[in-house]
Amino acid sequence: MRTDSLRISLRKLLIIGALLGVILGISAHLHQPSLAFRQISHEHTRKAKSATDTHWWIARTPRQFGQTPEDYDQELDHFARLRTFHQSQVAKYSTAANRPWLPVPPDPSPPPQVFIWGE
Numbered sequence: 001m002r003t004d005s006l007r008i009s010l011r012k013l014l015i016i017g018a019l020l021g022v023i024l025g026i027s028a029h030l031h032q033p034s035l036a037f038r039q040i041s042h043e044h045t046r047k048a049k050s051a052t053d054t055h056w057w058i059a060r061t062p063r064q065f066g067q068t069p070e071d072y073d074q075e076l077d078h079f080a081r082l083r084t085f086h087q088s089q090v091a092k093y094s095t096a097a098n099r100p101w102l103p104v105p106p107d108p109s110p111p112p113q114v115f116i117w118g119e
Contacts, residue, residue: 030100030101031100033096033100034097034098034100035097037093037094037096037097037100037104038093038094038097040089040093041089041090041093041094041096041097044086044087044089044090044093045086045090047082047086048083048086048087048090051079051082051083051086052079052083054079055076055079055080055083058072058075058076058079059076074114075114078111078113078114081111082110082111085108085110085111089107092104092105
């Protein structure tokens with residue numbers, strides 16, 4: 001039985017070491033944007049929950065004295081659009097965190113702020 005087939009030369013070891021270093025370097029380089037995208041995703045998750053909670057509270061609270069039905073509906077619509085915006089951003093940044101080598105499209109502008117009754 002020949003042991004030459006199991007023999008690894010110094011040249012092969014150096015090539016394996018260099019390849020391993022490149023792979024680890026790329027992995028470390030991609031880890032940093034992944035963390036940033038995950039943090040942005042968590043921030044949008046928090047904002048989507050806040051918009052959902054506010055929408056729920058407004059929907060179950062009677063209109064305030066002097067508030068027109070249009071103002072009430074406008075307030076509800078605003079928080080529904082805000083929730084949808086943040087949920088779409090969560091999906092976008094979660095995908096970006098899982099695949100940091102892909103380009104991330106620019107953020108759309110958030111829904112415009114409307115007059116909120118009582119502020």
